[in-house]
Amino acid sequence: METVVSMEVNEEAKVEDGIAKETGSEPVSLKHISDPDPDPEPDPVVYKLVRVDGEGRLVPATDEEVLVVEDLLEDEKPEHCAAECEQPIECIKTEGCSLQKNHVQSSEGISSVQLDAAVDLGKKIIQPEEIPCQMASASAGNSISQPMSAVGCPGSEGGLVENWSSRTDLATTGKPDFSKLKGEICLDNLTVKELQETFRATFGRETFVKDKRWLKRRISMGLTNSCDFSTTAFMIKDNEVLKKDKKENRKKSAVYKDLVVGVASETAGSPTNGLNRLADSNPNFDDRKTESLLLEHDSVREDPSLEQRTAKRVRKPTKRYIEEMSEEESRGSSGRLVSVVKSFEHSQSCSKACTMPVQNVRLAGRPMVTRQDSLGGSGVQVPYVSRVRKGRPRENFMPFMIAAASENDNHHLERKEVELEKYVELKRMDSFEDNSDDNMGSVPASSGGMRRKHHRPWSLTEVVKLVEGVARYGAGRWSEIKRLAFASYSYRTSVDLKDKWRNLLRASFSQLPAEKGMHNARKHASIPIPAPILLRVRELAEMQAQVPANFSSSKFTGQSGGSDRSVHETRSGYL
DNA sequence: TTTAGGG
DNA sequence: CCCTAAA
Numbered sequence: 001m002e003t004v005v006s007m008e009v010n011e012e013a014k015v016e017d018g019i020a021k022e023t024g025s026e027p028v029s030l031k032h033i034s035d036p037d038p039d040p041e042p043d044p045v046v047y048k049l050v051r052v053d054g055e056g057r058l059v060p061a062t063d064e065e066v067l068v069v070e071d072l073l074e075d076e077k078p079e080h081c082a083a084e085c086e087q088p089i090e091c092i093k094t095e096g097c098s099l100q101k102n103h104v105q106s107s108e109g110i111s112s113v114q115l116d117a118a119v120d121l122g123k124k125i126i127q128p129e130e131i132p133c134q135m136a137s138a139s140a141g142n143s144i145s146q147p148m149s150a151v152g153c154p155g156s157e158g159g160l161v162e163n164w165s166s167r168t169d170l171a172t173t174g175k176p177d178f179s180k181l182k183g184e185i186c187l188d189n190l191t192v193k194e195l196q197e198t199f200r201a202t203f204g205r206e207t208f209v210k211d212k213r214w215l216k217r218r219i220s221m222g223l224t225n226s227c228d229f230s231t232t233a234f235m236i237k238d239n240e241v242l243k244k245d246k247k248e249n250r251k252k253s254a255v256y257k258d259l260v261v262g263v264a265s266e267t268a269g270s271p272t273n274g275l276n277r278l279a280d281s282n283p284n285f286d287d288r289k290t291e292s293l294l295l296e297h298d299s300v301r302e303d304p305s306l307e308q309r310t311a312k313r314v315r316k317p318t319k320r321y322i323e324e325m326s327e328e329e330s331r332g333s334s335g336r337l338v339s340v341v342k343s344f345e346h347s348q349s350c351s352k353a354c355t356m357p358v359q360n361v362r363l364a365g366r367p368m369v370t371r372q373d374s375l376g377g378s379g380v381q382v383p384y385v386s387r388v389r390k391g392r393p394r395e396n397f398m399p400f401m402i403a404a405a406s407e408n409d410n411h412h413l414e415r416k417e418v419e420l421e422k423y424v425e426l427k428r429m430d431s432f433e434d435n436s437d438d439n440m441g442s443v444p445a446s447s448g449g450m451r452r453k454h455h456r457p458w459s460l461t462e463v464v465k466l467v468e469g470v471a472r473y474g475a476g477r478w479s480e481i482k483r484l485a486f487a488s489y490s491y492r493t494s495v496d497l498k499d500k501w502r503n504l505l506r507a508s509f510s511q512l513p514a515e516k517g518m519h520n521a522r523k524h525a526s527i528p529i530p531a532p533i534l535l536r537v538r539e540l541a542e543m544q545a546q547v548p549a550n551f552s553s554s555k556f557t558g559q560s561g562g563s564d565r566s567v568h569e570t571r572s573g574y575l
Numbered sequence: 576t577t578t579a580g581g582g
Numbered sequence: 583c584c585c586t587a588a589a
Contacts, residue, residue, distance in 0.1 A: 455583070456583095476578070476579085478577075478578070479577055479578085494576095495578085495579095498579075498580095499583070502580085577588100579586100579587090579588085580587090580588105581584100581585085581586090582585080582586105
């Protein structure tokens with residue numbers, strides 16, 4: 001049984017044996033991850049991705065595994081969000097808890113998925129909101145001196161950490177009955193009383209809190225926070241937690257079932273860390289499939305309710321989806337987009353896995369849209385439209401190669417990031433004031449887009465510009481208009497302008513008279529173009545002799561007066 | 576490459 | 583929007 005677990009390794013923990021931090025014995029990779037902050041303050045939490053081999057030993061995960069897991073991770077997020085850390089699929093994290101204490105930090109446990117957290121290796125304590133919060137509450141509950149009713153979220157890590165230490169102590173001395181923990185996943189089914197018991201088992205002390213949710217959270221967090229691979233002595237197998245003699249198992253560490261996510265590909269090979277010992281003892285790297293199978297299996301049989309949850313679980317947006325999102329994001333003009341963005345936000349704030357989504361977007365989003373590589377239809381489940389345009393050989397777009405592809409155009413990486421930053425803002429940008437989409441279309445489709453261009457509804461401003469452009473430069477000089485009036489709208493090609501104009505023309509000549517009959521046609525298809533604009537379009541068309549015979553036919557006799565006036569104005573204004 | 580038109 | 587024939 002192999003599982004991938006993410007270990008949250010506290011730097012301090014690594015040196016628990018007395019090795020001073022300064023010894024430089026810490027793996028570079030880790031350092032890189034966890035040391036962006038000179039702050040002596042404890043708690044550089046680092047997540048490492050490891051795999052549990054059949055014997056319960058941990059081995060560093062390979063890059064491939066990391067990738068795999070990342071995927072899973074992605075999949076979990078939404079659920080995580082919805083289920084509020086109570087997923088069927090558990091994520092076990094370990095971490096060195098106490099820094100000042102060199103003695104055994106033996107608290108371990110299972111945690112509900114904190115996938116997100118795992119993602120953010122770059123930061124010390126990442127997701128500001130929930131995790132810290134939970135941690136805080138968990139720790140608060142652990143320190144004897146603290147009133148456990150304190151569920152508040154102390155925004156500071158300091159107190160938090162301290163609490164951890166004490167908690168750790170407790171855990172060590174309290175000898176919690178972990179057998180009770182096996183069903184962490186089933187917490188939901190437990191009664192308050194049971195939860196309280198579990199709580200006691202977990203933290204070694206009583207609780208009088210009756211809030212189920214609180215308890216559950218507490219418990220899961222407590223378990224989560226207390227994992228320590230390097231010192232753990234538990235094994236969890238087939239839904240059971242087996243306790244082993246700590247002393248004899250110093251090296252063995254725990255086996256956690258189910259999947260856990262983490263993202264430190266550097267894990268493999270980093271020396272001087274508890275993990276390595278494990279790795280050494282068991283360099284087994286095969287059987288990757290088993291992992292997922294197991295995973296599924298476990299999650300399914302864990303608990304019926306879990307199953308349901310699984311079913312309910314909202315599908316996480318695929319990479320492709322995200323990709324599309326990112327594209328849309330930059331244009332910020334569709335209602336759908338907005339909603340999506342919001343959901344994104346939601347997931348972020350909810351799971352605090354901000355980095356993950358962002359990363360994904362960053363990578364996946366690489367493919368920029370140009371006229372040539374456009375997105376299929378309305379972005380519906382189209383796996384990917386391979387539309388190789390003439391004269392522009394494109395690499396095939398492999399959904400699963402996004403990352404790789406994105407690396408090719410580093411040039412645009414920054415831009416993308418910028419866009420990402422705009423991401424949040426855009427969500428609330430007015431949908432029809434799409435000035436934000438400027439300069440962004442002409443990205444070399446090196447990313448292998450080849451998808452159909454997204455339908456980008458013409459905004460009012462665009463239409464106006466177009467009309468003005470036509471008025472100024474004359475219909476037909478699309479390239480000119482494009483260049484001069486649409487310089488900022490790189491995604492509108494001269495052809496687009498032409499097409500749009502054609503449509504405007506059509507509209508301008510058919511709308512007024514047909515207003516009634518057109519009803520059923522479909523007025524809502526796109527933003528209704530204000531009559532004044534249509535009027536002007538018509539004027540322009542007339543004065544430029546563009547009015548197709550069939551259009552100019554009958555109607556607009558009554559409009560001529562106004563038309564004329566407008567025309568004159570127009571002329572005087574632009575000519 | 577840009578236009579014009581059909582699809 | 584896409585595709586192409588023409589220019």
